[in-house]
Amino acid sequence: MALRSRPRNTRLVVISLVMMSLLTITLDYRGGQSGPFEVAGRATVAVVGALQNGVSKVVRPIGAFFSGIAHVASLQSENNKLKRQVADLQRRTAERVSLERENQRLLALAHLEQTLQLHGVTATVIGESVGNFEWSITINRGSSSGVKVDTPVVTGNGLVGHVIEVTPTTSKVQLIIDPSSAVAARLSSSGETGLLTGQRGKDLTMDLISVGAKVFPNEPVVTSGYQGGLYPPDIPVGFVSHVYQAPNDLTKLISVRPAVDFSSLEFVLVVTGGSSG
Amino acid sequence: MRRALGWTVVVLTALVLQSTVFAQIKLGGTKPELVYLVTIVLAFLEGPASGAVAGFGGGMAQDFLLNQPKGITALTLTLLGYGVGLLRQYVVTPSPILPVVLVGASTTVGVLFYGVVRFLLGFNPGALYLIKVAVLAGVYNAILTPLLFPPIRRVAKATRANKVFRW
Numbered sequence: 001m002a003l004r005s006r007p008r009n010t011r012l013v014v015i016s017l018v019m020m021s022l023l024t025i026t027l028d029y030r031g032g033q034s035g036p037f038e039v040a041g042r043a044t045v046a047v048v049g050a051l052q053n054g055v056s057k058v059v060r061p062i063g064a065f066f067s068g069i070a071h072v073a074s075l076q077s078e079n080n081k082l083k084r085q086v087a088d089l090q091r092r093t094a095e096r097v098s099l100e101r102e103n104q105r106l107l108a109l110a111h112l113e114q115t116l117q118l119h120g121v122t123a124t125v126i127g128e129s130v131g132n133f134e135w136s137i138t139i140n141r142g143s144s145s146g147v148k149v150d151t152p153v154v155t156g157n158g159l160v161g162h163v164i165e166v167t168p169t170t171s172k173v174q175l176i177i178d179p180s181s182a183v184a185a186r187l188s189s190s191g192e193t194g195l196l197t198g199q200r201g202k203d204l205t206m207d208l209i210s211v212g213a214k215v216f217p218n219e220p221v222v223t224s225g226y227q228g229g230l231y232p233p234d235i236p237v238g239f240v241s242h243v244y245q246a247p248n249d250l251t252k253l254i255s256v257r258p259a260v261d262f263s264s265l266e267f268v269l270v271v272t273g274g275s276s277g
Numbered sequence: 278m279r280r281a282l283g284w285t286v287v288v289l290t291a292l293v294l295q296s297t298v299f300a301q302i303k304l305g306g307t308k309p310e311l312v313y314l315v316t317i318v319l320a321f322l323e324g325p326a327s328g329a330v331a332g333f334g335g336g337m338a339q340d341f342l343l344n345q346p347k348g349i350t351a352l353t354l355t356l357l358g359y360g361v362g363l364l365r366q367y368v369v370t371p372s373p374i375l376p377v378v379l380v381g382a383s384t385t386v387g388v389l390f391y392g393v394v395r396f397l398l399g400f401n402p403g404a405l406y407l408i409k410v411a412v413l414a415g416v417y418n419a420i421l422t423p424l425l426f427p428p429i430r431r432v433a434k435a436t437r438a439n440k441v442f443r444w
Contacts, residue, residue, distance in 0.1 A: 010326040017333040017355040024348030037347045044341035051293045059298045128300030130342050132410045
């Protein structure tokens, strides 16, 4: 009897789980940012964030070691590179106090600080998105450091993205290369504005550029920072890598190579103070 | 209870590893799908009902870490766990390569299904990118199976209820 009823039980379990999944998808899809699942989501992020923080401290050198092997062809240069990396990482870990200064130095290099007067807190990247269809990072600063949802995040090289989820000690940052990210941007020479959207880790595309606009190869693209926008103006985003012009289109499409190397993000500046310049 | 606790630890470990260690060791730009791997292995060892439950729990945990409608991964992995558990009953080969092939192929099918559901909800992943990720994640998971199968089996065995089930 028990044996006969088992497949039916299993089927019941599976059907109820599928129904629960569908219900969750529907409720969450309709609930947007305020549904009960967002609260549960933040709790999960908090727990996993804490674990990521611990694990990333231990495994970052290990990860760097393995990626070194994968990327360097010759054994000798690989060895040297890894040594340099390990030394670099050790130095950085030891000098966490001087992290702020280091970041300031990078910012000064990029003339970001002088021209834009960005203020905020530095943060270490402790994890990446768990999925292959989402481009985000987890950083070790949260609401207790003044980080809020929609706060812009930059490095010395340029724009990284904005905060989409905050727990007291960690935050999740959506990268500008995520397909659902859109940044209002401006071409530095002509001043033409357009919308930059992420392309799954590849170069960003900039849309809505008028056909008559002059676009130069490798021309810098910066945030346009319109009134009420997410990002302060004039933060470097990337460089023009390609211009596409369909014969009958009313707008141009431009490919933009990001200024930031998203494969090796380590320290970021969370712009909590905004731009006073 | 012990079982739920053991599996929770396995799933949490998978999620943390995937977002830290494997974020840096990618295969052609793709991370492995460790929660898929855990679900498939558990379904393979414990049968369709356990596979479905483990898939639902693990999928839901992963969903809560993603910025998208929750439940898509849970739906995918519930069905995947059930399917693999069912399929397992009809395969009798004792070959040690079976779990590797099963994990690889099931991961690819699972990721494709996930991508399609996501597309239906208005998130277009791009067909080429979806296929690339599905194949690479399958290959990566298959490569990791010989490494991760033994510890998962140990946890499954250690926390298995004393009753003997015949699925």
